Amino acid sequence: MTTLFDPLVSGDLSLANRIAMAPLTRNRSPRAVPTELTAAYYAQRASAGLLITEATAISHQGQGYAHVPGLYAPEQIAGWRKVTDAVHAAGGKIVVQMWHVGRISHTSLQPGGGAPVAPSAITAKAKTYIINPDGSGSFVPTSAPRALDIGELPGIVEDYRRAARAAIEAGFDGVEVHAANGYLIDQFLRSGSNHRTDAYGGSIENRARLLVEVMEAIVAEIGAGRTGIRISPVTPANDAADPAPAPLFKHVVEQLARWPLAYVHVIEGATGGARDFQQGDEPFDYAALKAAYTQAGGRAAWMVNNGYDRELAAAAVAEGRADLVAFGKAFISNPDLVRRLRENAPLNEWDSTTFYGGTEKGYLDYPALA
Numbered sequence: 040m041t042t043l044f045d046p047l048v049s050g051d052l053s054l055a056n057r058i059a060m061a062p063l064t065r066n067r068s069p070r071a072v073p074t075e076l077t078a079a080y081y082a083q084r085a086s087a088g089l090l091i092t093e094a095t096a097i098s099h100q101g102q103g104y105a106h107v108p109g110l111y112a113p114e115q116i117a118g119w120r121k122v123t124d125a126v127h128a129a130g131g132k133i134v135v136q137m138w139h140v141g142r143i144s145h146t147s148l149q150p151g152g153g154a155p156v157a158p159s160a161i162t163a164k165a166k167t168y169i170i171n172p173d174g175s176g177s178f179v180p181t182s183a184p185r186a187l188d189i190g191e192l193p194g195i196v197e198d199y200r201r202a203a204r205a206a207i208e209a210g211f212d213g214v215e216v217h218a219a220n221g222y223l224i225d226q227f228l229r230s231g232s233n234h235r236t237d238a239y240g241g242s243i244e245n246r247a248r249l250l251v252e253v254m255e256a257i258v259a260e261i262g263a264g265r266t267g268i269r270i271s272p273v274t275p276a277n278d279a280a281d282p283a284p285a286p287l288f289k290h291v292v293e294q295l296a297r298w299p300l301a302y303v304h305v306i307e308g309a310t311g312g313a314r315d316f317q318q319g320d321e322p323f324d325y326a327a328l329k330a331a332y333t334q335a336g337g338r339a340a341w342m343v344n345n346g347y348d349r350e351l352a353a354a355a356v357a358e359g360r361a362d363l364v365a366f367g368k369a370f371i372s373n374p375d376l377v378r379r380l381r382e383n384a385p386l387n388e389w390d391s392t393t394f395y396g397g398t399e400k401g402y403l404d405y406p407a408l409a
């Protein structure tokens with residue numbers, strides 16, 4: 040019987056165990072540059088089979104929150120190099136989550152103070168976090184976006200390709216394409232945010248076109264075995280909405296089956312909320328999604344996330360419903376989560392007031408077992 044503590048070869052990744060650290064935005068990168076603190080934070084958690092970084096902007100246009108890191112300027116790549124060196128020195132593996140926020144942004148975060156971009160000019164009912172001119176921070180409604188011209192899309196695909204190359208230069212073991220949680224790629228996928236009438240809107244095939252082109256470009260640049268992807272078929276995060284997620288995500292995973300990827304990462308339910316959250320008329324069938332992927336020839340490791348505890352995670356791996364389980368909040372408060380799960384030791388509670396922003400407190404000071 041497979042356990043959480045068995046190693047796994049996943050694409051080009053050789054992982055010591057089946058426990059991943061989920062991507063977790065911490066807003067501690069001033070001027071979008073990861074720091075020594077970032078390196079210490081990930082190194083503390085290097086016993087995870089795989090660390091997935093916080094979402095990291097592929098371009099200035101892809102930025103949507105204050106103090107989140109980027110992967111498009113030399114100083115950002117140098118900052119990440121410190122992180123990957125520290126993680127590798129501690130024996131870990133780390134991939135970077137590649138992010139374009141689309142409409143989940145604010146004019147003050149955009150190049151030239153312009154409007155954020157989106158598949159269609161529909162403002163999300165969502166908030167973002169900005170720094171005010173006086174230096175204080177606040178949550179504010181996202182700005183009205185403008186619809187991307189079809190002629191701009193090759194440039195966005197090119198930004199992903201360039202960021203994937205930068206990730207390898209920065210020493211990452213691979214990348215995770217953020218296609219979840221209502222950000223740009225997810226905005227294209229879902230009919231609630233995509234009202235386009237060109238080749239990128241309307242049919243499921245058209246709405247998935249940007250995702251497929253981004254994957255093609257990254258796979259060509261760094262290889263499928265170093266490329267993973269995260270999807271969230273039903274989450275309502277950031278005003279993501281689609282009345283028919285089952286056929287949409289069946290098509291998505293059938294497309295993903297074209298490449299021998301590092302992994303496919305699925306958020307089950309509402310991100311950070313109910314695991315049985317539903318969009319449309321029927322409960323979402325995650326086993327059917329995995330079966331559709333396998334039937335289409337997909338062989339990549341299947342990673343699951345959302346509300347997993349020790350028991351649920353062990354059962355998912357033992358019963359073959361998942362190859363890897365990603366833990367989010369438990370990894371914020373337990374740097375030695377793998378050991379604690381192995382020994383069935385109690386977990387530290389997390390402090391949600393220090394999730395976003397700040398310095399060492401709530402970042403580097405959660406204790407490991409003696």
Ligand SMILES: Cc1cc2nc3c(=O)[nH]c(=O)nc-3n(C[C@H](O)[C@H](O)[C@H](O)COP(=O)(O)O)c2cc1C
Binds near residue numbers: 063369
């Ligand atoms: C503080 C915080 C930051 C997050 N940042 C990201 C992120 O950058 N990218 C992402 O895909 N999900 C992000 N998430 C969602 C988590 O990856 C994960 O899906 C969620 O916490 C559910 O897993 P859990 O129940 O194990 O915590 C974030 C969640 C939290 C609590």
